[in-house]
Amino acid sequence: MSDDALPASDEVAYRPAVLDLLGVLAYGELMAFTHLAADAEMAPTLPQKAGVARLAVAEFQHYEAIIARLAEIGVDPHTAVEPFVASFDAFHERTKPSTFLEGLVKAYVGDGIAQDFYREISVYVDDRTRRLVDRTMSDVGSADFVVTQVRAAIKTDPRVAGRLALWGRRLVGEALTQAQRVAVERDALASILVGAPGRPGADLAELGRMLVRLTDEHTHRMQRLGLSA
Amino acid sequence: MSDDALPASDEVAYRPAVLDLLGVLAYGELMAFTHLAADAEMAPTLPQKAGVARLAVAEFQHYEAIIARLAEIGVDPHTAVEPFVASFDAFHERTKPSTFLEGLVKAYVGDGIAQDFYREISVYVDDRTRRLVDRTMSDVGSADFVVTQVRAAIKTDPRVAGRLALWGRRLVGEALTQAQRVAVERDALASILVGAPGRPGADLAELGRMLVRLTDEHTHRMQRLGLSA
Numbered sequence: 001m002s003d004d005a006l007p008a009s010d011e012v013a014y015r016p017a018v019l020d021l022l023g024v025l026a027y028g029e030l031m032a033f034t035h036l037a038a039d040a041e042m043a044p045t046l047p048q049k050a051g052v053a054r055l056a057v058a059e060f061q062h063y064e065a066i067i068a069r070l071a072e073i074g075v076d077p078h079t080a081v082e083p084f085v086a087s088f089d090a091f092h093e094r095t096k097p098s099t100f101l102e103g104l105v106k107a108y109v110g111d112g113i114a115q116d117f118y119r120e121i122s123v124y125v126d127d128r129t130r131r132l133v134d135r136t137m138s139d140v141g142s143a144d145f146v147v148t149q150v151r152a153a154i155k156t157d158p159r160v161a162g163r164l165a166l167w168g169r170r171l172v173g174e175a176l177t178q179a180q181r182v183a184v185e186r187d188a189l190a191s192i193l194v195g196a197p198g199r200p201g202a203d204l205a206e207l208g209r210m211l212v213r214l215t216d217e218h219t220h221r222m223q224r225l226g227l228s229a
Numbered sequence: 230m231s232d233d234a235l236p237a238s239d240e241v242a243y244r245p246a247v248l249d250l251l252g253v254l255a256y257g258e259l260m261a262f263t264h265l266a267a268d269a270e271m272a273p274t275l276p277q278k279a280g281v282a283r284l285a286v287a288e289f290q291h292y293e294a295i296i297a298r299l300a301e302i303g304v305d306p307h308t309a310v311e312p313f314v315a316s317f318d319a320f321h322e323r324t325k326p327s328t329f330l331e332g333l334v335k336a337y338v339g340d341g342i343a344q345d346f347y348r349e350i351s352v353y354v355d356d357r358t359r360r361l362v363d364r365t366m367s368d369v370g371s372a373d374f375v376v377t378q379v380r381a382a383i384k385t386d387p388r389v390a391g392r393l394a395l396w397g398r399r400l401v402g403e404a405l406t407q408a409q410r411v412a413v414e415r416d417a418l419a420s421i422l423v424g425a426p427g428r429p430g431a432d433l434a435e436l437g438r439m440l441v442r443l444t445d446e447h448t449h450r451m452q453r454l455g456l457s458a
Binding site: 040041047063 | 269
């Protein structure tokens with residue numbers, strides 16, 4: 001087996017599962033790029049414009065890393081991302097930020113949940129895929145940048161906090177809706193979490209604990225922004 | 230003199246001239262980034278989306294290189310780009326692409342003219358600034374990508390060629406209008422071209438030849454796309 005290949009597995013569903021994982025990651029990163037780039041357009045000052053553009057560029061570089069891995073294992077990127085286009089497009093369609101701050105909070109909340117979720121999932125995949133997921137999901141410094149911007153805005157106008165807290169809840173709601181749709185439609189991807197014959201996964205209790213961890217992390221992020229979750 | 234500083238010059242106007250040059254370059258690259266990223270959104274397929282995003286990212290990396298140089302010589306980026314914001318914004322406002330192909334042609338034509346122009350100008354600046362300008366203006370592979378896309382589109386539907394040729398002429402017209410505005414408003418920048426007491430520049434005949442070269446190059450680019458200039 002070449003070093004580039006996926007590890008041999010007794011289990012025939014492992015390859016589609018990893019392809020789904022890379023596909024959903026790739027399209028998520030590409031969409032994060034386009035939407036952050038659009039947010040840069042709304043930024044009121046040059047440093048803010050450049051700051052958001054920098055985040056967008058980091059997301060695109062993650063996309064390139066995933067696409068390179070897909071190429072190594074002989075998969076056409078389009079095939080890998082196609083199953084997830086509708087969900088991401090629906091999510092972004094329903095969560096169009098109408099201000100620069102909403103765009104920032106969206107990037108922060110979305111990135112945060114995605115990072116937590118992919119890290120949870122990556123426990124169940126092979127080493128090489130895990131390293132790629134970890135690298136792709138490394139914080140690109142967006143957290144500090146966003147926290148500084150949002151806290152400053154709230155300090156200037158405290159009414160901002162209430163509106164952004166509502167916005168944060170809406171983002172999570174829409175993200176959950178789309179995640180559920182993906183889980184239902186993509187058995188292979190879901191099987192990474194819950195396992196498959198011959199491959200261990202999380203049991204129900206562990207899934208419950210995972211959901212608690214994800215929710216807790218989200219609450220902490222909102223608090224860091226100075227917002228109630 | 231530290232290696233980071235601009236070369237000493239007898240001529241008091243040299244520093245403002247270089248700051249203008251770096252400022253106009255920086256803002257042009259940042260705007261190229263945001264507009265290309267927006268075009269990625271219009272791309273009909275994933276490879277096209279990623280292709281345009283890749284161009285956008287390259288432009289942003291150029292922006293970062295220029296900003297780094299400005300920081301070295303102790304200049305706030307905002308101060309340097311501010312004089313050129315209105316012109317670029319007006320140009321982009323008046324040349325909003327309404328299709329993916331128009332976006333590609335705009336990137337190609339705009340980048341091409343900018344590259345030629347900055348290379349002409351860089352003959353008259355110090356070595357370090359010239360190297361930065363050359364690197365910033367290196368073709369990031371956009372030409373090949375755009376040429377392939379536009380030629381394929383014309384092959385599929387030849388009527389596209391007429392509309393895109395018109396679009397190309399409009400782009401050049403708007404670019405000239407804004408360039409003229411900048412030349413009138415920014416004496417320092419203009420002085421790079423025409424020289425100043427104690428510093429050589431182009432004479433009228435050379436300026437005329439330069440304009441011919443720029444026009445010729447533009448015509449060649451349009452021909453490469455399969456369009457009449």
